Amino acid sequence: MSIQFKSIVELRGMLDEKLISASELTQETLQLATKYQELNCFVTMNKEVATKKASGIIPSDEISSWLEGMPLAQKDLFCTKGLRTTCSSKILADFIPPYTATAVEKLEDAGAITIGKTNMDEFAMGSSNETSFFGNVHNPWKKGYVPGGSSGGSAAAVAAGIVPAATGTDTGGSIRQPAAHCGITGLKPTYGRVSRWGMIAFASSLDQAGPLARTAEDCAILLNSMSGYDLKDTTSLNSDVPDFLANINQPIDGVKIGIIKEFNLGELDSEVQARFEESKRMYEKLGAQFVEVSLPNISASVPTYYSIAPAECSSNLSRFDGVRFGHRAENADDLNDLYIKSRSEGFGDEVKRRILIGTYALSAGYYDAYYKKAQQVRRLIKNDFDHVFQSVDILMTPTSPNTAFKFGSKGTQNPVELYLEDLFTISSNLAGLPAISIPHGQVNSLPAGLQLIGNFLKEDQLLNAAHLFQKNSDFHLSQPNLEDFS
Amino acid sequence: MSWETVIGLETHVQLSTKTKLFSRASTTFGANPNTNVNLVDCGLPGVLPSINKEAFYKAIRLGMAINAQINQTSIFDRKNYFYADLPKGYQITQMDLPIVLGGSIEIFLDGATKKINITRAHLEEDAGKSIHDEYDGFSAIDLNRAGTPLLEIVSEPELSSAKEAVAYMKAMHQLVTYLDVSDGNMAQGSLRCDANVSIRKNGDKELGIRTEIKNINSFKFIEKAINFEIKRQIKVLESGEKVTQETRLYDSVKDETRPMRSKEFANDYRYFPEPDLLPVIISDEEMQKIKDTFPELPRQKELRYQKEYELSAYEAQIIASSKSIANFFESAAKKTKNYALLANWLIGEISAYLNKELMEIHESKLNPDNVSALINRIDDQTISGKIAKSIFEEMCISGSSPDKIIESKGLKQITDDDAIEKIVDEVIVKNTEQVEGYKAGKDKLFGFFVGQVMKVTQGKANPQTVNKILKEKLKK
Numbered sequence: 008m009s010i011q012f013k014s015i016v017e018l019r020g021m022l023d024e025k026l027i028s029a030s031e032l033t034q035e036t037l038q039l040a041t042k043y044q045e046l047n048c049f050v051t052m053n054k055e056v057a058t059k060k061a062s063g064i065i066p067s068d069e070i071s072s073w074l075e076g077m078p079l080a081q082k083d084l085f086c087t088k089g090l091r092t093t094c095s096s097k098i099l100a101d102f103i104p105p106y107t108a109t110a111v112e113k114l115e116d117a118g119a120i121t122i123g124k125t126n127m128d129e130f131a132m133g134s135s136n137e138t139s140f141f142g143n144v145h146n147p148w149k150k151g152y153v154p155g156g157s158s159g160g161s162a163a164a165v166a167a168g169i170v171p172a173a174t175g176t177d178t179g180g181s182i183r184q185p186a187a188h189c190g191i192t193g194l195k196p197t198y199g200r201v202s203r204w205g206m207i208a209f210a211s212s213l214d215q216a217g218p219l220a221r222t223a224e225d226c227a228i229l230l231n232s233m234s235g236y237d238l239k240d241t242t243s244l245n246s247d248v249p250d251f252l253a254n255i256n257q258p259i260d261g262v263k264i265g266i267i268k269e270f271n272l273g274e275l276d277s278e279v280q281a282r283f284e285e286s287k288r289m290y291e292k293l294g295a296q297f298v299e300v301s302l303p304n305i306s307a308s309v310p311t312y313y314s315i316a317p318a319e320c321s322s323n324l325s326r327f328d329g330v331r332f333g334h335r336a337e338n339a340d341d342l343n344d345l346y347i348k349s350r351s352e353g354f355g356d357e358v359k360r361r362i363l364i365g366t367y368a369l370s371a372g373y374y375d376a377y378y379k380k381a382q383q384v385r386r387l388i389k390n391d392f393d394h395v396f397q398s399v400d401i402l403m404t405p406t407s408p409n410t411a412f413k414f415g416s417k418g419t420q421n422p423v424e425l426y427l428e429d430l431f432t433i434s435s436n437l438a439g440l441p442a443i444s445i446p447h448g449q450v451n452s453l454p455a456g457l458q459l460i461g462n463f464l465k466e467d468q469l470l471n472a473a474h475l476f477q478k479n480s481d482f483h484l485s486q487p488n489l490e491d492f493s
Numbered sequence: 494m495s496w497e498t499v500i501g502l503e504t505h506v507q508l509s510t511k512t513k514l515f516s517r518a519s520t521t522f523g524a525n526p527n528t529n530v531n532l533v534d535c536g537l538p539g540v541l542p543s544i545n546k547e548a549f550y551k552a553i554r555l556g557m558a559i560n561a562q563i564n565q566t567s568i569f570d571r572k573n574y575f576y577a578d579l580p581k582g583y584q585i586t587q588m589d590l591p592i593v594l595g596g597s598i599e600i601f602l603d604g605a606t607k608k609i610n611i612t613r614a615h616l617e618e619d620a621g622k623s624i625h626d627e628y629d630g631f632s633a634i635d636l637n638r639a640g641t642p643l644l645e646i647v648s649e650p651e652l653s654s655a656k657e658a659v660a661y662m663k664a665m666h667q668l669v670t671y672l673d674v675s676d677g678n679m680a681q682g683s684l685r686c687d688a689n690v691s692i693r694k695n696g697d698k699e700l701g702i703r704t705e706i707k708n709i710n711s712f713k714f715i716e717k718a719i720n721f722e723i724k725r726q727i728k729v730l731e732s733g734e735k736v737t738q739e740t741r742l743y744d745s746v747k748d749e750t751r752p753m754r755s756k757e758f759a760n761d762y763r764y765f766p767e768p769d770l771l772p773v774i775i776s777d778e779e780m781q782k783i784k785d786t787f788p789e790l791p792r793q794k795e796l797r798y799q800k801e802y803e804l805s806a807y808e809a810q811i812i813a814s815s816k817s818i819a820n821f822f823e824s825a826a827k828k829t830k831n832y833a834l835l836a837n838w839l840i841g842e843i844s845a846y847l848n849k850e851l852m853e854i855h856e857s858k859l860n861p862d863n864v865s866a867l868i869n870r871i872d873d874q875t876i877s878g879k880i881a882k883s884i885f886e887e888m889c890i891s892g893s894s895p896d897k898i899i900e901s902k903g904l905k906q907i908t909d910d911d912a913i914e915k916i917v918d919e920v921i922v923k924n925t926e927q928v929e930g931y932k933a934g935k936d937k938l939f940g941f942f943v944g945q946v947m948k949v950t951q952g953k954a955n956p957q958t959v960n961k962i963l964k965e966k967l968k969k
Contacts, residue, residue, distance in 0.1 A: 056556040099538065106532055108539060211768035240541050241770055319768055322573050325582020326536045330531055330634070342632075378765060434751035446584040493727070 010035050012168035012486050015077055015225040019411045022076055025066055026330035029076030029120070036078040036122050039169040045492045047144045048164040050083045051091045052123040054076030060120050073252075075118030080164045080173035083124035084131055085111045085216070086205040088356055090121070094207050095139035096129045098327045098334045098353025108205025108228040109240070110174060110216045110233045117232040118465065125160030125173060128354045130324065131181055131209040133157050134428040135417065138357040143414055146188060147487040148453055151412045155185030161219050162189040167489055172220035172229055176206060178213045180406075180432025182443035186219050187456020189276050190446040192473065192483060193219040194226045197464050198439035199244035201230075208323040210316035211242075213436040218365035222483055223445065223473035227251035230466060246464060254467040255474045260294035262472070264459075265399035268301045275408055278450040283405050286447045286457050286476070288405075293475055300399060302391035307384050313426055314368050314381035315437075320358075321365030327353060360422065389438040396462040401472060404431045406444040406456030443469045446482040454485075494731070496692045498723050500658050501650035501698055504665055505643050507619070507683040508551045514618045514642035515542030515585060522681050526635040534640045536580030545652040549775060551674045552592045552616055553783050555644065555853040555912045558672055558790060559611055560597025569616075569767040574760045575654050578621035578634050586645075588764045590772075591615030594718070595866040598668065599650075600660040609661055619643050644674070650689065650700065655719035659712050662686060669817045671790055681837050685710040690722045692730065701726070706750055718743035722750050739780045794819055801885040811840050817854045818844075824861035831872045838868060842885055858892030867895040871928065875899065876906050880952055908955045916954070917962050920945045931967055939963065 010018065021027045027035075037054055057078070064076045086092050086104035093099045096236060107115070107226040115121060136144045136159025144159040146152040147167040154163040158175030162185035165173050174181040177195035186193025194217045201216040208214060218229035233251060236245040266272070266287075272280060287297060329335035329349030335347030353360070370376035395402070408430055418425025435442040440460055447457040457476075461469040477483050512522055516533035533540045556563045570588040593614035600607050621639035625632050646665070652658050666684055669675040677684050691703035706722060709715050721743070727737050741750040790798075791813045798809035812822050822839055826832055827884055843864070867884060870876050876884065876899060884898050891898075899905055907913060920942060921928055931938040946959050 086537075092538070094538070102538070104537070104539070204541055207538040208769075239543060241543050242541075242768075283847075318765060322571055322583055322763070322765070325573060325575065326538065326580065328577075328582060330577050331535060331580065332537065342577055343575075366763065369765050371761045371763075374763075374765070490683060 011039055012221070013171060014221045015073060015171045015228050016222070018075055018077060018171055022066070023071070023225055027493065029061045029064035030058070030068060033057050033078050033122065034075060036170060039167075040123060040164070043147075043167050043169060043489060044490045045145070046147060046163050047142050048125055048160040048167070048169055049080070049123040050093055050095060050126050050141050052158070053087075053090050053121050056090070057120045057122045064118070072117050074114060074232060077172075078122045078170050079114060079119045079246050080112050080125045080170045081121050082127055082158050082173065082175050083133065084127060084159050084207045085124075085174060085178055085250060086207065087111060087121065087124065090124065090396060091143070092124065092207070094130050095127045095141050095158070096353065096355065096358070097140045099207075100334065101330075102333055102486075104205075106205060109202035109237045111205065113232050114174070114229065119232075122170065125158070125164055127160055128136055128157035128181075128222060128336070129358050130207070130320070131176055131178055131214075132320070132357050132361055134180065134184055134425055135412070136160065136185070136202065137414065138355055141228070145342070145492065146411045146453070147489060147492070148190065149411065150491040151414055152453070153188065153410060153414060155188035155407070157174075157181040157185075158193075158219060159185050162186055162191060163195065165189070165191045165219050165221060166487060167492070168486065172218055172225050174216060174229075174233075175219045176209075176214055176216050177432075177436065178209050178215075178316060179436050180429045182217050182219060183406050183432050183442060183456065183458060184428065186444045187300055187446070187458075188411040188454060189484060190449075190454030190482075190487070191219055191221055192223050192226055192443065192445050192477075194218065194223075194230060194443045194466065194469070195435065195441060196230060196234065196466055197244065197441045199242055199435075200248075200441070200466065201233045201234070201242045204237055204238040204239040208319075210319040211323060212319060213316055214392040215436070223470050224252065224255060226443070227255055227470045227474075230470075232423050243466070249467050251467055251470050255471050258294060259472055259475055261292070262295045262401065262468075263399040264290060264295050264297050265300035265395055265402045266297060267402060267404060268299050269303070269305050270404055272405070276450065279405055279408065279410075279455060282448045282450060282455045283457070287403070288480065290472075293479065295472075298399060300395045300402070302388070302395060302434075303392050304384060305434050306386040308388060308437060309426060309430060311381045311384045311388065311400060312429070312433045313364070315379045315385065317361040317365030318368045318378045319365065320368065323363055323364045324354075324358070329353070357422070385437045388434055392434075392438045392440060392462075400462070400465075400468060402460040404458045404460070406431060406458040410450045410453040410455055431458055439463070441466045441469055443473050444474045445476060446485070447476075447480070447487075448482050489492055494722075495695045495699070496727055496730075497695045498653055498655075499637060499650045499691050499693065499703075500652040500654075500690040500719060502648045502652065502658060502661060503687040503689070504646040504648070504662070505685050505687075506555075506601040506646065506665075506669050507582050508548050508642040508674060509570060509646055509676050509683075510545055510547045510551065510642055512545055514545050514548050514616065516640050518640065518716055520641050522678075524637055526633070526637060526758050530639070534580065534636050536582075542585060542767075544770065544773055545642065548616055548644075549592060549773060550779070550783055551672070552614065552644050553775065553780070554672045554787065555646070555674050556593035556614060557601035557783065557787065558668060559593075559596035559598050561611060561614070562594040563775070563780070564592055564594060565777075566590070566772050567592045567616075568772045568913055569770045573763040575624075576620065577632065578623045578639065580621065580636060580639055584618060584620065585767055585770070586617035586777075587615035589766075593646075598661070598664055600657060602657055602660040609651050609659070612647040612649055614644055614646040616875060617643050617645060642778065650691075654813055655716045655723070658688060658719055659716050667791060667814060667816075672788060679712070681834070684883065687716065688719055688722075689717065690719055690726070691736070692723060692726045694800045701730075702738050704736065704738065704750075705740045706828050707740055707753065709743055714743060714745050717745070717748055718750055721748060725750065785792075791819075798822075802826060802836070804832065804836050808833075808836045808840060812836060819863075821854050825865040825868070828862065828865035829868045829872070831868055834872060835865065835868050838864065842882065846889055859887060860892075863888055863892075863894050870895055870899065874906055874908055874955060876904060877919055877952065877956055878904065880904050906955050907950055907953050908958060910958060913950075913954055913958050914962050916946055916949050917942075917959070918967055920949070921966055929969065939967070942967070
């Protein structure tokens with residue numbers, strides 16, 4: 008029985024019924040990864056450690072945890088002890104961390120087996136996975152098309168059925184947009200739900216780790232393990248973590264779903280609109296009520312985000328100076344020259360662009376006009392959400408205005424074109440709210456995603472609504488034809 | 494033309510917490526390079542700071558002692574600049590909302606007191622240390638100090654001489670050690686300051702252009718550096734030129750200040766709120782706890798010493814001025830009744846010894862038990878004051894108890910009248926010439942007889958008894 012395209016729930020069943028051993032599961036997963044190497048999902052494989060860990064898992068008749076022996080892929084932005092962690096950047100191409108990120112550690116403690124580290128946009132800066140030092144990742148649905156980004160490798164590995172699930176991080180849509188483009192489910196939790204310890208920071212106040220999987224149910228399983236307060240991350244939330252899986256089968260009769268007026272969905276591609284309308288009808292059939300809501304400041308999300316995120320990134324990336332770790336330029340004349348050469352050689356263009364934008368936004372004389380102003384607008388956007396969540400439970404939007412596009416077709420002349428890809432996803436990062444993307448059919452033979460945004464700490468509501476949708480549809484079950492990649 | 498000096502000090506106090514401000518690495522001084530360092534201190538990718546509340550409690554204690562406003566909600570900011578010993582490429586500090594605002598500190602100079610207002614005090618992390626001269630062709634970096642908590646206390650520009658600046662730093666030293674905020678060790682850099690110095694014509698309202706002398710770490714250097722800078726600025730202005738606003742370094746070997754390379758301070762630090770840390774909130778309960786455990790301050794001690802131990806105002810002030818001496822005094826006073834003599838010794842012999850050895854009392858071999866025993870032996874006339882001094886010298890070297898020294902060296906005082914009379918008689922018999930001289934009116938010879946008696950008794954004879962008996966025997 009093939010393990011490809013199986014969900015965690017299905018693989019758990021196979022393991023528990025001893026149809027397959029943890030060891031065999033890991034080996035087959037590693038074989039799939041090799042078979043579909045051309046997708047370029049992985050930057051580094053963890054073959055030896057994974058093989059050893061899997062062989063140590065002895066089948067027993069006792070009920071094991073959901074993740075015991077489960078192969079997972081980790082975005083190459085989570086530090087993994089002894090396993091190269093590059094952030095898909097030349098500057099960290101040889102970096103082997105001495106410690107493991109809390110989110111990964113929690114999954115591994117629950118029995119998950121890290122089989123490799125997935126490709127991504129360099130330092131998570133991009134929406135197409137085209138900024139990676141290790142090359143583009145193909146969208147499993149169409150060769151030569153982007154998988155989305157920045158968690159493009161994770162999304163493609165799940166979509167290709169290599170692993171049942173993978174970790175990702177989401178600063179402005181980096182879990183949800185690639186999930187949408189690859190036809191899988193991806194959840195960005197509430198800011199602070201998952202510890203950021205060991206996540207290489209892009210924009211500290213926006214970054215959040217979360218799962219990418221085949222189903223909402225599987226996302227709930229991962230989130231159960233990843234969540235929780237961490238003393239090592241003071242911004243992590245010290246609040247109760249519900250059992251997300253146990254809460255997943257609630258009816259949604261009377262649940263109020265808001266449609267955001269300011270997003271002008273009528274201007275979108277008619278096929279994208281058609282998908283959206285169909286999903287709306289599905290939820291109506293399930294008992295939800297729709298209302299139009301207004302978030303007056305939400306149209307300022309993209310410029311707000313592109314002031315705050317680069318500002319934080321410009322400071323967060325200062326530590327990559329060639330002094331203690333990472334790429335160090337040879338033949339530097341002095342300390343300053345070492346910085347200039349190491350960073351010029353080590354960072355790619357998009358990272359440099361954002362460091363420059365951020366440095367500018369924070370510099371004397373511009374701080375008030377850009378960074379400070381952006382923080383004020385961010386507060387207004389957050390207030391808008393607080394306000395609408397007094398009258399609705401969930402907000403619904405397409406995840407992305409478009410489906411996946413061809414390599415090199417967007418943003419090469421004008422980066423802003425690519426920044427607009429994040430239009431629907433960015434605001435929940437600014438407000439710190441949870442949001443999920445689920446597949447809801449195809450547009451021109453490529454997957455399209457539906458986004459549900461929830462109130463603060465209401466991941467359970469999102470997972471429940473997403474699960475109900477998946478119980479009543481089979482969009483999440485479609486599989487790409489991978490002939491071109493093997 | 495006469496000039497007026499205006500000085501403001503930025504004092505960096507290293508807080509005596511066990512661990513660093515944002516990591517749980519140790520802050521012990523003098524460890525091997527890069528051993529008090531963990532992932533956070535190295536600024537590794539993916540690490541995050543976490544708050545050491547103890548540093549806040551210490552900062553608040555200082556704030557309360559200077560009657561400042563305590564911001565129970567304070568935030569951290571990033572100060573961005575590149576340097577090899579700054580691992581993250583930014584320093585976490587407090588800009589807009591520091592923990593302590595306002596307040597004042599009293600300084601004492603030439604018998605007068607002056608109130609100096611404090612602008613603010615904020616918490617920040619220290620950087621590591623670059624070592625440029627130990628490895629040929631390489632610079633080395635020691636991150637042991639990186640992340641050590643500092644409290645930067647900024648004074649208003651209200652000091653008007655180098656001497657006042659020193660008095661301010663002395664008051665600050667007393668305060669931080671008393672409050673157990675810092676060990677105050679200047680040689681190890683636990684207390685150091687930057688001095689902002691400017692001069693203006695007497696009577697001018699506007700401040701002159703200032704220079705900042707960085708990182709001065711002794712009372713002596715503070716005085717010298719500021720005095721040099723004042724003279725230099727006067728010379729500049731009197732020659733018709735302008736003072737350049739700049740950062741300068743004091744070179745103690747050449748006794749001069751020099752400008753630092755312009756590169757080192759031409760930075761735009763791009764301050765912004767630290768997104769890795771939430772605002773730090775100190776609860777009312779925490780504030781109350783700090784108040785409830787507030788240590789006694791020097792002024793309070795002085796008054797108590799006058800009342801409880803009947804010390805003079807002068808004695809009380811000197812003993813209370815140093816926390817370690819005060820603690821020593823109080824421990825020793827539990828085991829002797831002669832507080833006046835104890836105070837006398839602490840201010841006299843003991844202080845002189847410590848000053849000579851450049852030691853704090855807790856670094857010496859003296860302990861309160863032994864010193865109180867010494868006082869008691871003087872008090873009960875077992876030994877004379879003179880013998881006590883030689884016993885004290887021995888105590889300083891060996892650390893043994895005065896009773897043991899008296900015993901082993903046979904230094905017990907001879908107070909027995911008969912024994913002394915016998916010796917006096919012998920002296921008189923042996924020195925007939927001097928006896929005649931004395932009787933003929935050479936009064937000064939009395940000292941000679943005392944000396945002879947002491948010589949025979951090896952100084953152990955009770956001087957009062959010797960005097961009394963000699964006077965009787967030598968009656969004219």
